Amino acid sequence: MNLSNGIKITKCAASAADGTTAINGAVLDMTGFEGVLFITAIGTANAGNILKAQIGAAADGSDAADLAGTKVVATANGQTVWLDVYRADPNQKYIRPVVVRGASTVVGEIYALQYESRKQVVNNNVANTIIGKLVVSPYEGTA
Numbered sequence: 001m002n003l004s005n006g007i008k009i010t011k012c013a014a015s016a017a018d019g020t021t022a023i024n025g026a027v028l029d030m031t032g033f034e035g036v037l038f039i040t041a042i043g044t045a046n047a048g049n050i051l052k053a054q055i056g057a058a059a060d061g062s063d064a065a066d067l068a069g070t071k072v073v074a075t076a077n078g079q080t081v082w083l084d085v086y087r088a089d090p091n092q093k094y095i096r097p098v099v100v101r102g103a104s105t106v107v108g109e110i111y112a113l114q115y116e117s118r119k120q121v122v123n124n125n126v127a128n129t130i131i132g133k134l135v136v137s138p139y140e141g142t143a
Contacts, residue, residue, distance in 0.1 A: 004134050006117050008033065009124045012097055013110040018043075025097035025110045027061040034116035035086035038097040041108030042074035042081055048102015049074050051081045055092040064096060080108075 012025030028036060042049050051072045054064035067088060072081045088095060099107050125131050 002134055002136070004124060004132065005120055005122060006115065007124075008112075008114040008117065008122045009130055010112045010114070011109060011126075011129055012038070012112050013040075013099075013107075015109045016107045018104050018106055020101045020104050022101065023099040023107050023110065024061065024064075025099075025112070027059060027064070027094050027096045028112055028114060029059070030088070030093050030095055030114065032118045033114040035084060035114070036095060037082060037084045037113045037115065038110060039080065039082045039113070040097070040099060040110040042079055042099065043077065043106035043108075044103060045074050045076050045079065046103035046105065047073060048100065049105050050100045050102075051083050052098050052100065053083055053085050053088075053095055054098055055088055055095045057092050057094065059094055061094065061096055064094070067095075074105075 010028060013023050016023050040051060053067045053070040055067050056063040056065060070083055072083050074081055097110050
């Protein structure tokens, strides 16, 4: 099996300029997936600048609540931070990433990689957002 057919790649939020408001990423439906890996970059290291996950039963995230133990603190300026949530509460099927900005900071795009899909093959090409391809057994030559 190759990675790109077994995961779903989602851009959850665009990058954000300096600010102190929280960035709530897109709500993801975890039906058919065992886990999700969130990745972003936080511009300024500060104990209040964190990545965390919230979970809920509402598709719009209106009941989203913090998941215990998911806080990741940026400890260096410009640091890439990631959070892997595996087999979260099965009674709450919607999850989203949240970047809390306790101090003014820039935030990079937030991506999610949902994995251990019960459905193969996942199409990860999204018009004007994400594009790529799988190459199997390539040899040297023109790209």
